[in-house]
Amino acid sequence: MNNPCPVCHGAGTIKTPSGSQYQACPKCDGDGLDPGVERFFQYKFLTTPALTANQLLQNQRIVISGDADFRIKMLMRKATGSFRIRLYDGSGHYYSSSGEGGTNDRVPDDCLFGDGQLPFLLVPFVDIPAGSFISFDLEDTSGAGNTIELVFTGSKVYPTPASS
Amino acid sequence: MGLPIQLHKIPGAPELAMRNPTYLDAVAIYRGRFAGHSPTDALRRLASSREYHWRALVCPDVTRQTVPSMGTVEDQFTVTPGSIITAISGSSSQAAGFTLQVTDAGSGQKIAQIPVSWLAGFGGANGSSKFPNRSLPVYFPDLWPISDKGLVLVSLVHAAAAANSLAVCIQIAEKH
Numbered sequence: 112m113n114n115p116c117p118v119c120h121g122a123g124t125i126k127t128p129s130g131s132q133y134q135a136c137p138k139c140d141g142d143g144l145d146p147g148v149e150r151f152f153q154y155k156f157l158t159t160p161a162l163t164a165n166q167l168l169q170n171q172r173i174v175i176s177g178d179a180d181f182r183i184k185m186l187m188r189k190a191t192g193s194f195r196i197r198l199y200d201g202s203g204h205y206y207s208s209s210g211e212g213g214t215n216d217r218v219p220d221d222c223l224f225g226d227g228q229l230p231f232l233l234v235p236f237v238d239i240p241a242g243s244f245i246s247f248d249l250e251d252t253s254g255a256g257n258t259i260e261l262v263f264t265g266s267k268v269y270p271t272p273a274s275s
Numbered sequence: 276m277g278l279p280i281q282l283h284k285i286p287g288a289p290e291l292a293m294r295n296p297t298y299l300d301a302v303a304i305y306r307g308r309f310a311g312h313s314p315t316d317a318l319r320r321l322a323s324s325r326e327y328h329w330r331a332l333v334c335p336d337v338t339r340q341t342v343p344s345m346g347t348v349e350d351q352f353t354v355t356p357g358s359i360i361t362a363i364s365g366s367s368s369q370a371a372g373f374t375l376q377v378t379d380a381g382s383g384q385k386i387a388q389i390p391v392s393w394l395a396g397f398g399g400a401n402g403s404s405k406f407p408n409r410s411l412p413v414y415f416p417d418l419w420p421i422s423d424k425g426l427v428l429v430s431l432v433h434a435a436a437a438a439n440s441l442a443v444c445i446q447i448a449e450k451h
Contacts, residue, residue: 207331207332207444210335210352218333219444222365222444231412235321236322
């Protein structure tokens with residue numbers, strides 16, 4: 112979301128109450144862009160059928176609804192076995208990488224996902240545009256059938272109404 | 276020592292409430308868990324920043340994740356200078372775990388040095404016993420910008436007598 116902030120209109124600053132100085136816009140925190148209005152939301156992915164032993168399942172995706180951007184804040188999973196995952200988005204941006212010369216960017220699930228009680232926090236947030244998608248490759252490492260549920264928790268981000 | 280980051284663009288401007296300040300606090304288990312610091316205080320300043328994006332560095336890559344007894348894995352990552360390491364998470368198939376060292380190659384500073392077993396240090400036996408789960412990330416109480424060279428060195432030493440499947444995932448806020 113790259114709309115200008117409705118308070119400072121993109122300037123990033125507003126006048127202080129005395130009018131003699133400027134301060135960072137409290138609405139956009141000084142970056143001039145509309146921070147939007149957030150509403151809690153979760154997107155879920157379930158492997159159906161379950162992954163077979165050591166199966167690599169590539170190019171899986173969750174399509175983000177077209178009404179609002181999605182801001183991912185936490186990652187959670189529930190699985191019957193261990194797995195590795197590589198996250199990327201609709202623009203082809205990969206969120207994990209191995210070191211120089213590495214040939215595989217998949218991350219063990221317990222390094223990247225929490226659960227409902229102890230979710231894994233993403234800092235900074237990851238914004239996925241409306242109508243785009245979250246993509247991932249899954250690889251079973253349990254050596255047995257594996258049913259995986261991924262939950263991407265965060266907010267739908269709507270533009271700030273003009274009247275506010 | 277981590278350097279404080281300044282997200283406000285006007286020097287001297289009063290500290291304003293960050294956007295969405297509460298989501299980190301909503302997860303009570305992450306508050307005040309590391310040596311008396313609240314990592315979320317530092318993280319909150321980054322959470323909604325548009326100057327950074329989230330990235331995970333995994334070491335070693337899949338093809339080298341099984342490490343022989345007393346084996347060592349070294350890796351290096353290139354990141355945008357000014358990027359900030361926010362957290363480290365790890366996994367190990369052996370209870371003995373591994374030792375870890377993360378170095379900023381440009382400045383030569385050791386960003387993280389965990390000379391005892393990762394699992395012992397963070398799983399409850401030693402160190403911060405308040406961490407309830409070994410796979411929880413260790414969130415940094417200070418934010419450390421990577422220096423101009425943009426090179427991060429990671430060294431893992433496997434401490435068990437048997438082969439081990441291990442991995443470390445370093446979370447960074449990478450500068451655009």
